[in-house]
Amino acid sequence: MIGTIARREWLAAFRTPLAWVLLAATQAVLAWILLRVLDGFTGAEPPARSAGLNLELSHNLFGSAAVLLLLIAPLLAARALSGELRDGTYQMLGAAPANLAEVLLGKFAALGALMLMLCLPPLALALALLGAAPIDPGLFLAAALGLWLAGLLFSAVGLFAASLSTQPAAATVIAYGLLILLSIVNRADHLAAEQLSLLDWLSWNQHLFWFLSGMVRVSDLAYYGLMTGLFLALAYRRLDNLRLG
Amino acid sequence: MEPLLRVRALHRRFGAKPVLRGLEFRLEPGDVLGLLGPNGAGKTTCLRVLSGNLAPSSGQVSIRGRAIAAAAARGQLGYLPERPPLYPEMRVDEYLHFCARLHRVPARAIGQAVDRVKRRCGLDQVGRRLLGKLSKGYQQRAGLAQALIHEPELVILDEPTDGLDPLQIREVRELIRDLAPSAGVIVSSHALAEVQAVCNRVIILRDGEVLHQGALPDADADNRFCVRLRHPPATAELTALSPIAVASPVFASGTSSETASAPSRFRIELADGASPDQLAAALVGSGWGLLELVPERTDLERVFFQSIDAEARP
Numbered sequence: 001m002i003g004t005i006a007r008r009e010w011l012a013a014f015r016t017p018l019a020w021v022l023l024a025a026t027q028a029v030l031a032w033i034l035l036r037v038l039d040g041f042t043g044a045e046p047p048a049r050s051a052g053l054n055l056e057l058s059h060n061l062f063g064s065a066a067v068l069l070l071l072i073a074p075l076l077a078a079r080a081l082s083g084e085l086r087d088g089t090y091q092m093l094g095a096a097p098a099n100l101a102e103v104l105l106g107k108f109a110a111l112g113a114l115m116l117m118l119c120l121p122p123l124a125l126a127l128a129l130l131g132a133a134p135i136d137p138g139l140f141l142a143a144a145l146g147l148w149l150a151g152l153l154f155s156a157v158g159l160f161a162a163s164l165s166t167q168p169a170a171a172t173v174i175a176y177g178l179l180i181l182l183s184i185v186n187r188a189d190h191l192a193a194e195q196l197s198l199l200d201w202l203s204w205n206q207h208l209f210w211f212l213s214g215m216v217r218v219s220d221l222a223y224y225g226l227m228t229g230l231f232l233a234l235a236y237r238r239l240d241n242l243r244l245g
Numbered sequence: 246m247e248p249l250l251r252v253r254a255l256h257r258r259f260g261a262k263p264v265l266r267g268l269e270f271r272l273e274p275g276d277v278l279g280l281l282g283p284n285g286a287g288k289t290t291c292l293r294v295l296s297g298n299l300a301p302s303s304g305q306v307s308i309r310g311r312a313i314a315a316a317a318a319r320g321q322l323g324y325l326p327e328r329p330p331l332y333p334e335m336r337v338d339e340y341l342h343f344c345a346r347l348h349r350v351p352a353r354a355i356g357q358a359v360d361r362v363k364r365r366c367g368l369d370q371v372g373r374r375l376l377g378k379l380s381k382g383y384q385q386r387a388g389l390a391q392a393l394i395h396e397p398e399l400v401i402l403d404e405p406t407d408g409l410d411p412l413q414i415r416e417v418r419e420l421i422r423d424l425a426p427s428a429g430v431i432v433s434s435h436a437l438a439e440v441q442a443v444c445n446r447v448i449i450l451r452d453g454e455v456l457h458q459g460a461l462p463d464a465d466a467d468n469r470f471c472v473r474l475r476h477p478p479a480t481a482e483l484t485a486l487s488p489i490a491v492a493s494p495v496f497a498s499g500t501s502s503e504t505a506s507a508p509s510r511f512r513i514e515l516a517d518g519a520s521p522d523q524l525a526a527a528l529v530g531s532g533w534g535l536l537e538l539v540p541e542r543t544d545l546e547r548v549f550f551q552s553i554d555a556e557a558r559p
Contacts, residue, residue: 008343011339092344092391096348098316
């Protein structure tokens with residue numbers, strides 16, 4: 001059942017220009033960033049650099065891709081859930097012999113597949129330099145994994161926001177609000193105490209940083225797993241409440 | 246064997262506002278139940294509860310003994326909401342394949358099920374068309390097709406002929422009649438003619454409460470007439486005619502027996518064995534100047550307005 005719902009979502013994304021436009025825009029933005037990074041490593045006298053090519057590429061390409069996913073995932077999630085609530089097609093899913101968790105996970109699986117697809121352009125751009133520069137494929141695979149996990153978290157937040165409103169635009173704005181909060185929450189430590197490790201821990205970009213540096217740590221995997229699970233559980237709760245009224 | 250659908254003491258509230266109050270009925274295959282009521286009576290809420298989209302505040306809804314909240318119970322359910330649940334970017338064939346998988350039709354049988362339901366709902370010619378590009382009539386048919394693709398035992402249709410042209414309405418009515426022998430059907434409508442045409446049982450709702458429930462009055466009953474006379478006699482004189490069992494005057498709306506002048510219209514119920522031509526002959530023979538002799542409005546209309554009026558009266 002999860003596969004059936006996910007397949008339909010995937011099809012819907014590619015039937016409309018949305019997924020194609022997002023892919024093209026992602027590719028164009030990242031290609032431009034790649035050229036900017038490479039500029040620093042070419043020419044007769046390269047400028048002083050703080051990091052090597054691998055880290056520069058990883059942080060710039062995958063870091064920018066993460067920001068793009070943060071913008072894209074709520075849009076896709078709102079379309080997948082808010083749109084259905086608004087158009088009444090959700091009632092068909094509600095009357096089908098599928099339980100709520102299957103419906104939600106079906107949509108999440110489709111978003112996960114779309115996020116994976118959007119993780120491929122930066123990976124392909126970085127690996128395109130293989131043979132021409134001393135590229136570390138392991139580093140980029142770790143960065144791609146981190147990027148995908150961040151994409152999954154953004155999707156879960158997007159689904160939770162979509163469960164709060166039947167208006168896709170409103171759901172998208174709610175998701176942006178939540179994600180921006182999760183992005184800057186660790187800045188609070190400048191306001192009060194020196195060390196607020198909990199707020200640091202809550203911030204998604206802190207965890208992505210380690211992936212972009214080529215380190216796959218269990219604590220970061222756990223962060224993305226827990227936070228994604230939390231927002232999916234909240235979305236489930238909210239949808240169940242809609243039924244209970 | 247458990248009944249196909251059993252609804253017991255069903256209540257539903259939105260906040261403090263009660264929307265359904267104590268619904269209770271059973272449905273078996275072969276029943277076509279019409280859910281009637283004015284706008285805001287609670288029909289759509291009732292169907293949303295019966296389809297599992299809303300949980301009851303209290304009471305039970307079960308299909309073959311299994312609570313509707315269980316996903317397995319909904320395997321026997323086909324539901325067409327008020328607005329057909331269509332994905333405009335999908336083609337008709339893709340959509341029906343998706344619906345078949347959603348309703349757990351075995352993979353081997355999906356092709357056959359799609360062909361069968363397309364034939365049944367008149368979608369043969371539009372299988373490759375995008376749902377968003379179909380006319381309203383075809384969209385409604387596609388919505389019906391998704392509700393029927395898995396051949397459910399219980400079919401719930403919310404305003405199934407809304408927005409259709411007369412030809413399409415007739416086709417949908419025939420489709421519902423075709424379903425009836427093997428399935429129980431619930432049709433919600435505020436069109437009395439619609440319910441009269443396809444249903445054999447009726448529930449009349451108002452403000453979430455059942456005002457009337459029972460078998461549909463016989464649509465073919467032909468012993469009630471309305472007559473209009475140029476020189477109306479006293480009601481007793483009319484009743485004295487042998488073809489007439491009961492006669493009662495009909496007052497124009499807004500007037501009453503005290504204020505109105507002598508009524509020229511009467512509601513007539515024929516005596517056993519009397520025929521309309523005998524009635525006509527007796528009225529003409531009496532010299533009261535017969536102006537009109539028409540069969541009375543359908544019994545369902547009478548039941549509906551009696552129920553609503555009785556409720557409205559303090």
